[in-house]
Amino acid sequence: MSGQMSGDRNQQLFERARRTIPGGVNSPVRAFRSVGGTPRFISKAQGPYFWDADGKRYIDYIGSWGPMIVGHTHPKVVAAMQGALERGLSYGAPTEAEVEMAEEIIKLVPSIQQVRLVSSGTEAAMSALRLARGAAGGGKGRRKIIKFEGCYHGHADSLLVKAGSGLLTFGNPSSAGVPAEITQHTLVLDYNDPQQLEDAFKAHGDDIACVMVEVIAGNMNLVRATPEFLQTMRRLCTQHGAILAFDEVMTGFRVALGGAQSIYGIEPDLTVLGKVIGGGMPVAAFGGRKEIMQHLAPLGGVYQAGTLSGNPIAVACGMATLKLIQEPGFYDRLSANTARLIQEIVAAGQAAGLPFCGDSVGGMFGIYFAASVPGNYAQIIATDKNRFNVFFHAMLERGIYLAPSAYEAGFVSAAHDASVIDATLSAAREAFAAVSG
Numbered sequence: 001m002s003g004q005m006s007g008d009r010n011q012q013l014f015e016r017a018r019r020t021i022p023g024g025v026n027s028p029v030r031a032f033r034s035v036g037g038t039p040r041f042i043s044k045a046q047g048p049y050f051w052d053a054d055g056k057r058y059i060d061y062i063g064s065w066g067p068m069i070v071g072h073t074h075p076k077v078v079a080a081m082q083g084a085l086e087r088g089l090s091y092g093a094p095t096e097a098e099v100e101m102a103e104e105i106i107k108l109v110p111s112i113q114q115v116r117l118v119s120s121g122t123e124a125a126m127s128a129l130r131l132a133r134g135a136a137g138g139g140k141g142r143r144k145i146i147k148f149e150g151c152y153h154g155h156a157d158s159l160l161v162k163a164g165s166g167l168l169t170f171g172n173p174s175s176a177g178v179p180a181e182i183t184q185h186t187l188v189l190d191y192n193d194p195q196q197l198e199d200a201f202k203a204h205g206d207d208i209a210c211v212m213v214e215v216i217a218g219n220m221n222l223v224r225a226t227p228e229f230l231q232t233m234r235r236l237c238t239q240h241g242a243i244l245a246f247d248e249v250m251t252g253f254r255v256a257l258g259g260a261q262s263i264y265g266i267e268p269d270l271t272v273l274g275k276v277i278g279g280g281m282p283v284a285a286f287g288g289r290k291e292i293m294q295h296l297a298p299l300g301g302v303y304q305a306g307t308l309s310g311n312p313i314a315v316a317c318g319m320a321t322l323k324l325i326q327e328p329g330f331y332d333r334l335s336a337n338t339a340r341l342i343q344e345i346v347a348a349g350q351a352a353g354l355p356f357c358g359d360s361v362g363g364m365f366g367i368y369f370a371a372s373v374p375g376n377y378a379q380i381i382a383t384d385k386n387r388f389n390v391f392f393h394a395m396l397e398r399g400i401y402l403a404p405s406a407y408e409a410g411f412v413s414a415a416h417d418a419s420v421i422d423a424t425l426s427a428a429r430e431a432f433a434a435v436s437g
């Protein structure tokens with residue numbers, strides 16, 4: 001199929017990459033395994049666009065999987081980083097900029113009273129989990145954690161888990177190299193099923209250290225939590241002395257200035273952040289109630305550290321991004337643009353006679369080849385992957401770069417203006433014809 005073709009240079013680079021890098025990529029989804037065809041090797045980016053190795057321009061709807069909310073190479077971000085570059089790359093000693101960033105995060109996310117910066121979402125989630133285990137139930141060594149099918153919290157061993165055979169049995173590793181002993185304390189429940197939470201706490205209540213959840217899931221395409229699901233979670237955690245950790249690595253500063261927790265009006269005990277707070281550089285964070293955070297070394301017994309944590313160049317990039325998203329009307333415009341994209345793309349898909357729907361929150365969206373918006377992992381898996389793949393390649397050919405998988409969310413930036421969205425919609429009308437024809 002012509003949509004799977006790309007110019008010579010991408011193909012050459014892919015072949016060359018595969019000789020020295022496993023699968024040719026440094027993170028699996030980049031390899032296009034789910035959609036087939038040749039991954040595009042990106043050479044530069046600007047605003048809502050990036051260009052591949054053949055010089056072909058794409059409208060970018062992955063935004064580095066979330067971080068690029070102000071668009072690529074925003075002049076204020078670039079200037080902030082250039083200023084920082086001249087003052088040194090890394091010190092291994094504290095800086096004023098880190099304190100400013102902590103203050104900024106705390107100002108924007110009221111449930112966070114103290115915060116620690118790290119370098120990736122994986123590291124932040126892993127550290128939050130260790131902290132929760134070290135602090136829950138008065139620090140008396142609770143071991144069990146709850147996560148939900150379809151939520152991703154990075155690739156720490158105890159979080160790479162799929163559901164066990166029975167509903168309340170503990171999970172099995174979802175990756176080779178993770179011993180079952182490590183995942184035996186992780187219970188994997190269905191997303192948006194409050195009754196399973198009730199049952200799990202009834203069975204294991206006082207052993208549960210932490211419930212970790214994506215408040216609006218963005219790693220099984222986009223799936224919103226129901227308010228009842230989150231309210232049940234909050235109530236049970238409080239009742240049983242378990243720590244509620246919201247993984248907002250994707251949703252933080254993406255769905256709203258205060259994150260998904262501000263939309264639902266529910267305060268977690270810990271919040272995990274990443275992606276947007278680095279603005280495209282490696283910054284992530286975990287934070288929450290002071291009495292929990294004080295269990296961290298050097299104050300408490302929970303160890304956590306990082307050579308490049310709070311790196312000055314990365315923090316300069318993140319801070320410049322956090323300033324830009326606070327400009328008046330930023331989220332109103334971003335949400336309205338994203339909502340229009342999704343409304344009109346859904347209308348076009350349905351006009352082509354396809355079972356097709358979509359959803360968006362702030363600058364994050366989901367499109368689904370299904371009759372109704374999915375509410376959990378099983379419903380996401382049941383969407384029409386083959387149709388998505390045809391659509392993906394038809395869009396790619398027309399210069400629109402969507403996430404190369406039916407199971408990933410999409411991202412709009414402030415640089416995606418009305419004309420960029422119009423161009424996307426006219427490509428989509430043609431692409432739907434390819435899918436239905």
Ligand SMILES: *Cc1c(COP(=O)(O)O)cnc(C)c1O
Nearest residue numbers: 120121122152153154247249250
């Ligand atoms: C991306 C993501 C992570 C992992 O972050 P990395 O920086 O890729 O390690 C964790 N949780 C969620 C919800 C994410 O979207």
